[in-house]
Amino acid sequence: MAKQRALLSRDRVLRAAIRLADDSGLDSLTMRKLGQALGVEAMSLYNHVANKDDLLDGMLDLVLSEIDLSPDAADPEAALRKGVISAHEVLMRHPWACGLILSPSPFRVFPARMRYMESLLGRLTDAGFSADLTYHGYHALDSHILGFTLWALGHTLDVEDPAAFAASFVENLRADGYTHLIEHVEQHLDESRRDEKGEFEFKLDLILDGLKRMRG
């Protein structure tokens, strides 16, 4: 460890925290370990963040800033669809973020989140949806972005050999007659199907097509 470390700053603390959470998960993000990663004692961090909640808010603010929900007057429907997918991709890169945004207490507000909300609502309006459809459509899309992504992340099983795991899982199921579940697991093992982005967009298009039909 170099003796001459760069000076601590809020930005350096937040970026180190994101890296630590990306690499090792939120459970590994403790003030002590974060200090260690920065070559400093845990207590020093409190000179740059108010407390751990403030740290988490700051991390989310940087992450949501990566989302690109910019307008496209030439093709507003494509801009909406692309923005939603951008949000999904950003949240998949930072697997700890979705759960944090959706944790009920405290309700987290920070600048990038407001900009995200404003932009998503703007892209819905641009696409020609009425105030009423924009209202419901926002809920459908925001819950798809955060909810589906968290759901997908919650189904990534962290095991060396997924095929072997699934095989022994199916074996256990067979004895108890879970016929539909066995078929579903076998469909998952079909390499041609294992396409997470495809699943996100499949449901996204169900939602978007339904909204467009209601728009008439």
Added chain:
Amino acid sequence: MAKQRALLSRDRVLRAAIRLADDSGLDSLTMRKLGQALGVEAMSLYNHVANKDDLLDGMLDLVLSEIDLSPDAADPEAALRKGVISAHEVLMRHPWACGLILSPSPFRVFPARMRYMESLLGRLTDAGFSADLTYHGYHALDSHILGFTLWALGHTLDVEDPAAFAASFVENLRADGYTHLIEHVEQHLDESRRDEKGEFEFKLDLILDGLKRMRG
């Protein structure tokens, strides 16, 4: 506290833990507080659950058992829709459950979850969906159940006067020109719209109608 307490058992421990989490949230569910609620020291709990993860799995097993996904040969489409709504209602009653099921590590398997998966797949098949549509439809519906419910729970702001909170929130937004977001918050304040179940079913019907159209 009565001196003569009923004997501890795994079932009593699990039910007390569910009550504590329902009333005070998952953060309040510590082994020490759970012991206290049962009139016992924390260490006694380890005679009935292997560890805290085993406790959480047991709690989820009881909760998911409340879901009614029974078939209805006379109207299989209604059975599917009713079952999805039943799952949502159960998960709303136990606000800590969704987040736990979707927490990525460990991937939680327990009997009631397998029965839930098997039943949901069965209701999709009953409704006449092909193997392929059942595969994608299961992902769309399961992620809607768990993801939307968690999303909705993550938006319940725990404040004494929501209207006053929203008003001051809007005031802050106005200075920064968040016009779409202001309109959205004002739509939320419209009493006639505040219908959480409506929002769940709005998106559910987008998904179900889309699936039915693909079924042809």
Added chain:
DNA sequence: ACCTGAACACCGTTCAAGT
């Protein structure tokens, strides 16, 4: 067989003391 006191290795956070 079931319960518990003491202990261990952790948390977030405060605060007086150092530079």
Added chain:
DNA sequence: ACCTGAACACCGTTCAAGT
């Protein structure tokens, strides 16, 4: 102004000792 040692009030969990 920024960093830190010591301390406090918590966690989950183990284990030997009690009944």
